[in-house]
Amino acid sequence: MGNRFTERFGVSHPIVQAGMSWASSNVALPAAVSNAGGLGVLAAGPMFVDDFREALRGLKSETSAPFAVNVPLYRPQADEILDIVLEENAPILIASQGGPGKYLKRIQSASVKCIHVVASERHAKKAMEAGVDGLIVVGAEAGGHPPPAQVSTFVLVRAVALAAPDVPLIAGGGIVDGAGIVAALALGADAVQLGTRYLATRESRVHEAYKQAVLHAGVEDTTLVGKAFGPIRMLKNTFSERYLEAEAAGADQEVLLSIFKESSLKLAALDGDPDNGKPEAGQSAGLIKDLPSAEELTGRLIDEYSLALARLSELSVSLKGGL
Numbered sequence: 001m002g003n004r005f006t007e008r009f010g011v012s013h014p015i016v017q018a019g020m021s022w023a024s025s026n027v028a029l030p031a032a033v034s035n036a037g038g039l040g041v042l043a044a045g046p047m048f049v050d051d052f053r054e055a056l057r058g059l060k061s062e063t064s065a066p067f068a069v070n071v072p073l074y075r076p077q078a079d080e081i082l083d084i085v086l087e088e089n090a091p092i093l094i095a096s097q098g099g100p101g102k103y104l105k106r107i108q109s110a111s112v113k114c115i116h117v118v119a120s121e122r123h124a125k126k127a128m129e130a131g132v133d134g135l136i137v138v139g140a141e142a143g144g145h146p147p148p149a150q151v152s153t154f155v156l157v158r159a160v161a162l163a164a165p166d167v168p169l170i171a172g173g174g175i176v177d178g179a180g181i182v183a184a185l186a187l188g189a190d191a192v193q194l195g196t197r198y199l200a201t202r203e204s205r206v207h208e209a210y211k212q213a214v215l216h217a218g219v220e221d222t223t224l225v226g227k228a229f230g231p232i233r234m235l236k237n238t239f240s241e242r243y244l245e246a247e248a249a250g251a252d253q254e255v256l257l258s259i260f261k262e263s264s265l266k267l268a269a270l271d272g273d274p275d276n277g278k279p280e281a282g283q284s285a286g287l288i289k290d291l292p293s294a295e296e297l298t299g300r301l302i303d304e305y306s307l308a309l310a311r312l313s314e315l316s317v318s319l320k321g322g323l
């Protein structure tokens with residue numbers, strides 16, 4: 001499965017475990033994925049600065065394979081976190097929710113590779129021109145922060161593959177298995193990023209009740225809250241029902257914001273209340289039926305990838321034979 005993604009970032013498989021606040025804000029999940037030949041990602045999002053440094057050191061001691069650190073640029077301590085990324089020589093930075101101008105030259109001049117998360121063709125082109133080493137393109141199916149314009153992974157990945165061809169492209173949103181990987185690569189991606197799928201593994205740091213809620217969800221069981229402030233895709237629950245009822249009733253922004261702020265991802269992930277919290281998850285939750293270890297899952301993805309390719313090559317033989 002080697003290509004320009006695996007070559008540039010030094011990983012065996014073109015599989016990235018998405019940076020997920022709480023779920024991958026630990027050592028165990030990214031270490032297991034990197035040790036299995038994928039790219040494990042430590043999510044700095046909700047971490048205190050000192051805890052982040054400690055986790056980064058722990059991750060370095062648990063794996064000799066490449067790993068990445070995800071830093072949402074909007075967080076107030078983003079600069080401090082970036083300093084630690086440099087001091088601790090993390091090999092790869094994945095920056096999200098902000099422009100590359102803020103950090104790119106400083107980080108790249110220390111030989112840290114920079115992957116930038118984008119959710120539109122325009123931002124992809126700008127990031128490519130700024131000189132990022134890779135692009136993560138996330139479509140509407142995704143858990144967490146899908147694109148505000150709600151363009152699906154199928155369309156957005158294709159659009160960015162055409163608009164920004166000179167940089168490795170990592171597709172995310174809705175991918176859980178080998179069939180999804182083959183589909184993304186066929187659209188022009190060089191690698192894939194899986195979030196919700198890796199959230200439902202033994203090593204992910206979210207509460208067991210949250211994992212069970214993901215396992216019990218169907219493909220129609222997620223929704224978007226906070227459209228006015230940057231949409232979040234989460235499992236439907238008591239909180240989302242209340243929020244969406246207020247939105248449908250025409251509540252003004254201030255009221256919506258105050259309901260929005262009453263709940264959090266932390267309430268679901270750490271405190272174990274997926275019904276009143278914001279359990280972020282993608283539509284792909286409906287395709288997830290088990291809680292494997294991250295190593296088992298990564299190995300399975302590779303096997304499924306080969307099976308999906310074999311199916312396509314059989315199809316191509318039958319097409320040539322006139323079906």
Ligand SMILES: Cc1cc2nc3c(=O)[nH]c(=O)nc-3n(C[C@H](O)[C@H](O)[C@H](O)COP(=O)(O)O)c2cc1C
Pocket residue numbers: 018019020021022023043045070072095096097117138141142143144145172173174175193194195196197199279280281282283284
């Ligand atoms: C629980 C959860 C937390 C997330 N936290 C972050 C984050 O801190 N930073 C970020 O860039 N993206 C975050 N995301 C988005 C993921 O990185 C990824 O783009 C998304 O999960 C891909 O879609 P999928 O869930 O369908 O695989 C989060 C997603 C989930 C499900």
